[in-house]
Amino acid sequence: MSKPAQRVETTVVDPTVAPAPGAGGWGWxxxxxxxLTAVYLSNRIDPIGSEDTAxxxxxxxxxxxxxxxxxxxxxxxxxxxxGGRMSWxxxxxxxxxxxxxxxxxxxxxxxxxxxxxAILDRIxxxxxxxxxxxxxxxxxxxxxxxxxxxxxxxxxxxxxLRRLGVGPMAAPATLAVALGSNLWMIASQAPWEHSPAVxxxxxxxxxxTPPPTSPARLxxxxxxxxxxxxxxxxxxxxxxxxxxxxxFERPRALAWLLxxxxxxxxxxxxxxxxxxxxILGGLSELEKLHxxxxxxxxxxxxxxxxxLAGTLFSPNRGLFVFSxxxxxxxxxxxxxxxxxxxxxxxxxxxxxxxxxxxxxxxxSVWWAGHSFGPRYWTDAMPIFAVLLGFGLDWAWAxxxxxxxxxxxxxxxxxxxxxxxxxxxxxxxxVTPIDVDHKPSRVxxxxxxxxxxxxREGRQPWSQINDPIWPTGR
Numbered sequence: 001m002s003k004p005a006q007r008v009e010t011t012v013v014d015p016t017v018a019p020a021p022g023a024g025g026w027g028w029x030x031x032x033x034x035x036l037t038a039v040y041l042s043n044r045i046d047p048i049g050s051e052d053t054a055x056x057x058x059x060x061x062x063x064x065x066x067x068x069x070x071x072x073x074x075x076x077x078x079x080x081x082x083g084g085r086m087s088w089x090x091x092x093x094x095x096x097x098x099x100x101x102x103x104x105x106x107x108x109x110x111x112x113x114x115x116x117x118a119i120l121d122r123i124x125x126x127x128x129x130x131x132x133x134x135x136x137x138x139x140x141x142x143x144x145x146x147x148x149x150x151x152x153x154x155x156x157x158x159x160x161l162r163r164l165g166v167g168p169m170a171a172p173a174t175l176a177v178a179l180g181s182n183l184w185m186i187a188s189q190a191p192w193e194h195s196p197a198v199x200x201x202x203x204x205x206x207x208x209t210p211p212p213t214s215p216a217r218l219x220x221x222x223x224x225x226x227x228x229x230x231x232x233x234x235x236x237x238x239x240x241x242x243x244x245x246x247x248f249e250r251p252r253a254l255a256w257l258l259x260x261x262x263x264x265x266x267x268x269x270x271x272x273x274x275x276x277x278x279i280l281g282g283l284s285e286l287e288k289l290h291x292x293x294x295x296x297x298x299x300x301x302x303x304x305x306x307x308l309a310g311t312l313f314s315p316n317r318g319l320f321v322f323s324x325x326x327x328x329x330x331x332x333x334x335x336x337x338x339x340x341x342x343x344x345x346x347x348x349x350x351x352x353x354x355x356x357x358x359x360x361x362x363x364s365v366w367w368a369g370h371s372f373g374p375r376y377w378t379d380a381m382p383i384f385a386v387l388l389g390f391g392l393d394w395a396w397a398x399x400x401x402x403x404x405x406x407x408x409x410x411x412x413x414x415x416x417x418x419x420x421x422x423x424x425x426x427x428x429x430v431t432p433i434d435v436d437h438k439p440s441r442v443x444x445x446x447x448x449x450x451x452x453x454x455r456e457g458r459q460p461w462s463q464i465n466d467p468i469w470p471t472g473r
Contacts, residue, residue: 025162028171033155036178040147040188043421044461047143049190050370055089055099056191057142058135059106060113065128069103069275070096074138076131088289091282093275100282101193103271104230108196112145113138142191149195150188154178156202157385163209164343166389169396173389176406180413181323182378185420186371193232194378200228201238202382205345208242215256218246223260230268233283235379237359241352245345294436296364307361311374316428316435316442316449317366322373322416325409326384328402332391335398339390349383356380367439370429372420372449416450423453 047057058074067073071090075097078086089100099106120127120137128134154174161170177183187195207213207221225239243261246253272281290296312319320327333340340346360366360376368375395402428435428449435441 025158025170029155029158029162032158032171032174032178033151036154036188037147037151039179040150040184041144043189044459045140045143047139047146047190048185048372048421048424049192051087051089052101052369053142053190053192054087055101056105056109056193057139059099059103060109060142060145060191061117061134061138063106063110064114064117069098069106069271071099072097074131074135077135088293089286091285098275098282100286102230102233102268102281102283104227104232104268105191105193105196108149108199108227108231109142109145109191112148113141116141116144143189146191146195147188149199150178150183153183153187153195153199153202153382156199156206157382160202160206160209160382161385161389163206164339164386164389166393169392170389172410173385173392176325176388176410176413177381177385179417180325180410181381181384181417182373182375183381184417185373185424186375186378187381189421192375192378194375197228197232197235198379198381200224200231201235201379204228204239204242205349205382208246208345210344213250213253218253218256219260222257223264226261226264229261230264232379233280234359237355238349238352238379241348241355242345245348249344290364294365294369299364300362302362302364302366304358304362307363307366308357310439310442311357311360311366311376314367314442315445317368317374319374319377323384323413325388325406325413328405328409329384329387329391332394332402333387335394336387336390340386343386346386349386353380353383365436367435367442369436370425372424373416419450419453422458423456424449424459426452426456428452 047053049057055071058071059069062071062073063069065073071078078090078097086097090097091100092098128137154177157177158170158174161173166173182194183198186192187198201224203224204221207217207224213221221242225242228235229239239261243254243257246257268281269279272279276282276285278284287299290298290301296302310317313321315321340350356379363376366376392403392406395406426449428447433441
């Protein structure tokens with residue numbers, strides 16, 4: 001009796017506008033990585049973060065020094081000697097100072113920080129005996145690590161677009177996303193959870209895009225998807241979409257996909273229960289701080305309509321304002337939907353985007369506190385990059401007028417991000433009234449973060465002089 005034919009997955013592309021999937025382009029990938037690293041580090045050496053990122057700046061150094069998840073070495077700097085208070089982003093557990101944020105981003109940053117530590121230890125042995133100096137250098141090391149992770153994300157986006165057959169338009173599309181979105185102003189500037197999460201999502205999509213999807217690729221795809229959730233729990237939306245695609249179309253492949261999520265999920269659960277006595281870990285405690293920090297009653301107490309309009313169109317947090325090229329990428333969907341459907345992950349990623357939109361719109365602090373632009377949309381940029389790549393590829397072959405439109409919107413987006421990179425933080429988030437106390441300020445077109453940044457000018461490259469490694473700028 002003959003055996004049934006095995007199902008073979010292929011990626012179908014339009015041969016009139018695209019080369020074979022995965023064809024070449026490695027020179028461009030490496031060049032993009034070098035150029036973007038330089039750009040991401042060009043504005044300043046100190047991280048552009050907030051109290052949210054403080055623990056993320058310190059944790060990689062603590063782990064590299066053998067402290068595990070404990071921030072005790074920085075206690076003289078972190079603790080207010082008068083009242084014994086410290087940042088709301090941290091707490092005490094089992095007699096130690098720990099971060100309320102996930103440990104995942106620190107683990108992704110660890111190799112980059114450890115390499116810097118090795119260099120600095122050789123240049124100036126014992127430099128970190130002073131907690132204040134160690135605190136300063138930890139922040140700067142985290143900025144370099146974050147910039148490198150963001151550059152690797154852009155390189156991975158380029159490889160994904162090449163794998164999907166985008167061809168010559170892969171490099172322009174990658175540059176547009178890397179410099180014309182919050183990949184620049186958020187993912188590359190401070191150790192937010194978004195930076196390693198967006199890298200893990202891009203790698204997951206690469207590993208799970210056939211042909212072929214071997215056991216090794218499935219293992220790696222599952223592991224990177226799990227690490228994405230360990231870095232940013234909200235991105236469970238994207239992880240579930242990736243796993244549902246495999247479950248529905250290749251159920252037997254789940255045996256190779258699930259080991260990573262099971263192992264990492266178990267480790268994360270154990271960590272959360274041990275330190276926070278909650279399966280959600282520090283996230284549950286952070287969400288309870290909304291009344292204190294943002295004046296919100298709860299996690300889902302916001303208006304869906306206000307959040308939807310604000311996160312998409314407001315002049316200070318709107319996705320289409322800060323990355324206007326996305327409007328054209330979506331406008332070309334009727335023409336590129338065939339290529340998107342031919343991508344096995346396409347419909348699942350679009351579905352995840354819609355779910356993400358609903359969640360972000362209903363989230364009570366949809367404006368993301370004190371930040372630049374639509375910070376919460378940073379994680380979805382690899383998916384938007386695919387839409388842009390397909391749209392640019394189609395326009396290049398059929399409509400030079402539309403190509404001109406893409407060029408104009410991309411230049412606008414890059415200009416906005418450059419203003420943020422060199423002029424943020426301005427006084428906009430806190431003056432004349434804190435945006436957390438009056439979120440309707442995000443609709444002020446006359447006085448926006450962008451115009452305020454232009455008026456107040458460029459921020460110093462470094463605000464603190466380091467006696468070990470003086471910047472001189």
